[in-house]
Amino acid sequence: MTQVSSLEEKFLQVIDAEDKIEPKDWMPEEYRKTLIRQISQHAHSEIVGMLPEGNWITRAPSLKRKLALLAKVQDEAGHGLYLYSACETLGIDRETLLEQLHTGKAKYSSIFNYPTLTWADMGAIGWLVDGAAIMNQVPLCRCSYGPYARAMVRVCKEESFHQRQGYEIMTVLAKGSAEQKAMAQDALNRWWWPSLMMFGPNDSDSTHSEMSIRWKIKRFSNDELRQRFVDMTIPQADLLGLTVPDPMLKYNEAKKGYDFGPIDWDEFWNVVKGNGPCNEERLNARVKAHENGSWVREAAAAYAQKQAQIHNISKTA
Amino acid sequence: MNNNWPLYEVFIRSKNGLSHKHVGSLHASDADMALENARDVYTRRSEGVSIWVVKAADIRASDPGDASFLFEPAADKIYRHPTFYDVPDEVKHM
Numbered sequence: 293m294t295q296v297s298s299l300e301e302k303f304l305q306v307i308d309a310e311d312k313i314e315p316k317d318w319m320p321e322e323y324r325k326t327l328i329r330q331i332s333q334h335a336h337s338e339i340v341g342m343l344p345e346g347n348w349i350t351r352a353p354s355l356k357r358k359l360a361l362l363a364k365v366q367d368e369a370g371h372g373l374y375l376y377s378a379c380e381t382l383g384i385d386r387e388t389l390l391e392q393l394h395t396g397k398a399k400y401s402s403i404f405n406y407p408t409l410t411w412a413d414m415g416a417i418g419w420l421v422d423g424a425a426i427m428n429q430v431p432l433c434r435c436s437y438g439p440y441a442r443a444m445v446r447v448c449k450e451e452s453f454h455q456r457q458g459y460e461i462m463t464v465l466a467k468g469s470a471e472q473k474a475m476a477q478d479a480l481n482r483w484w485w486p487s488l489m490m491f492g493p494n495d496s497d498s499t500h501s502e503m504s505i506r507w508k509i510k511r512f513s514n515d516e517l518r519q520r521f522v523d524m525t526i527p528q529a530d531l532l533g534l535t536v537p538d539p540m541l542k543y544n545e546a547k548k549g550y551d552f553g554p555i556d557w558d559e560f561w562n563v564v565k566g567n568g569p570c571n572e573e574r575l576n577a578r579v580k581a582h583e584n585g586s587w588v589r590e591a592a593a594a595y596a597q598k599q600a601q602i603h604n605i606s607k608t609a
Numbered sequence: 610m611n612n613n614w615p616l617y618e619v620f621i622r623s624k625n626g627l628s629h630k631h632v633g634s635l636h637a638s639d640a641d642m643a644l645e646n647a648r649d650v651y652t653r654r655s656e657g658v659s660i661w662v663v664k665a666a667d668i669r670a671s672d673p674g675d676a677s678f679l680f681e682p683a684a685d686k687i688y689r690h691p692t693f694y695d696v697p698d699e700v701k702h703m
Contacts, residue, residue: 312626314659356688363689423703438626456694456703463697524702531699 307508312438315381323507326500327437328382329398330509335375336393336400338368340574344408345417353411360457361414367450374443381439394579402560403486405568412465412472412479418458420480420487420525426451427521428491431511440509459528466532473533480529481537488552489560491518497557523549616665617643619650621657629661640664 299318306313313319342365349365352358376386392398403421408414429451432444465476492498492514504510512520529536540553562568614636620629632651637643643662652660671679687693696703 306625311624314622314625316659317625359686359688360694363686367689441626442628450689453689453691453694456691456696457688459696459700459703460694463695528700528703531697 307436307506310508312441313436314438322503323509324382326504326507326509327440328379328384329500330504331375331379331382331440332384332389332392333399333401335372335379335389336398337404338372338375339393340400340404340578342368343574343577344404344406344570345414347408348411348414351411352414357414357461360453364418364454364457367454371447371450374446375440378437378439378443390582394575394582396566396575399564401490402563402568403490404574405563405570406482406486407570409482410475410479412461412475413483415458415461415465415476416479416483418454418456419462419528420458420483421490422451422454422458423525424487424490424521426455427517427524431517434508434511436508462532462534466534476532477534480534484537485555485559488518488522488555491515491521493557493560494555519549522552526550614638617647617662618665618668619643619647620661620663621647621651622659622661623657625658629659632656634665637662 300320303313303317303319303323306317313323345361345365345368349358349361352361376389379389380386389398393400403424408417426448429444429448433441433448435441435444462476462480465472467473495501495513495515498514501510501513505513526536526541538553540551542551543549544551563571566572616634617637617640618634619632621632622629635643635646635650637646640662644660647660647662651657683689
């Protein structure tokens with residue numbers, strides 16, 4: 293037996309035993325690469341995800357809503373940090389990760405390439421987008437890679453308020469004036485399909501899924517999670533008195549779940565490839581924020597260097 | 610010449626999947642010796658699968674006197690918690 297295959301065998305034993313892989317453990321190169329891609333995409337999504345909501349902070353309809361939105365966006369910055377840090381344990385540095393985002397080499401969740409046109413979008417995002425994210429993230433708390441799993445435990449715990457504040461916004465609008473209810477319905481109409489797309493391509497077309505499941509990075513397939521999300525969300529829409537924009541949606545007694553219409557994958561791939569309504573705006577905003585912050589990073593580095601010099605002088609004096 | 614060995618703080622991971630946790634400290638002439646001694650002192654009964662040692666002097670700790678201004682502001686930010694938001698009881702999975 294070659295050395296690598298015996299290492300690989302041991303690695304798979306750890307995975308099969310539901311034990312965790314930690315940064316200094318041997319791991320297949322492809323496992324490392326898959327994790328770097330997934331965790332960095334996840335981190336980028338948290339950071340870019342701040343932009344569509346940031347758009348409404350100054351226009352929130354009350355102080356309560358403004359505080360909630362600020363706290364949510366602040367959480368997302370923190371979640372980006374946890375995830376970048378987990379990713380760095382795999383031997384890639386922060387600067388490279390940011391460069392991959394800024395040059396468009398790395399992707400982030402396509403959902404953030406849609407515009408936030410009305411206040412109801414803050415409700416729909418919290419309810420649907422965070423709902424879909426939670427559906428994806430809860431199983432990741434049991435991911436085979438220790439640092440990622442631990443980061444996800446923190447993220448999930450903190451995120452529990454995000455969805456509720458979104459649903460609360462929807463409840464208030466749905467019970468409000470005719471215009472408010474129409475605004476809530478319009479937001480649901482626009483966010484429903486992109487939310488379903490968040491789970492990724494159908495299992496039959498998903499390139500990375502099989503190994504990710506073998507390695508217990510993922511626990512459930514894209515279609516399984518999407519189905520669960522639909523089954524969970526439709527009764528929530530019913531309670532709001534709102535309708536999901538899918539004429540083919542129907543409860544299937546046999547499978548104890550909903551059948552739903554086909555997803556427009558052309559739209560999905562078009563947005564992934566950079567042609568969504570806001571791709572350019574999001575990336576430009578991110579790059580601009582990074583560039584505008586450069587003087588702060590330079591000043592901090594210069595200050596640290598100066599302090600170190602002062603410290604050295606006082607030590608040798 | 611000062612021959613006092615520096616103090617190292619010792620962190621042990623009890624099993625893969627869990628974080629390293631602070632268990633105590635020891636003096637050692639360098640990091641390698643700290644690691645060896647930590648192994649002898651802190652893992653005699655299978656307490657760990659991984660050890661970190663960090664020079665105590667390299668740890669910057671917050672001042673207990675600052676605790677109120679550091680941590681009290683979080684106390685009145687109840688909107689960071691899920692229970693702050695009204696969701697009807699009939700709503701499942703939230």
